[in-house]
Amino acid sequence: MALPDFHQVEEEGEEPLVVRFPGIPSQVARARGLVTAALGRDHPLYDDCVLLTSELATNAILHSRSGDGGSFTVSVRAAESLVRVLVKDGGSSGPPCACRTGTQATSGRGLPLIETLSHRWGFVRENGATSVWFELRLVMIPAQRSAEAV
Secondary structure, eight states, rough: OOOOOOOOOOOOOOOOOOEESSSSSTTTHHHHHHHHHHHTTTTTTTTHHHHHHHHHHHOOOSSGGGGOOOOEEEEEOSSSSEEEEEEEEEEOSSSSOOOOOOOTTTOHHHHHHHHHHHEEEEEEEEEEEEEEEEEOOOOOOOOOOOGOOO
């Protein structure tokens, strides 16, 4: 899957915030903090974006060389109705898998969650690194008029 083009956004948005974090578990909270800095807590996509970023940062630490003394990078680009997040890690022996896990499994739900909640997502493996990205879009559905209002 191709990386999103962070230079072509339908809406004008801020330049992406990009931070490199040490590949240790305490940095997942700092990755969530980057989302807060980019979006603010009042952004309508904030909660889903924080959750999915946390999943990708955790995966970078647990399933890539980032967690073996390496680092990972988080990039957040926000516009009014579109947020793109990319997490680049130290790579691993296999590609990310949005595989379904058993009901008793204690892990393996992160990428299926990203697949379910995001507008689109993907990954690229190159030069020994893996970049996983997702997009969230704000979709406004007009309220239906009730029969009594007509």
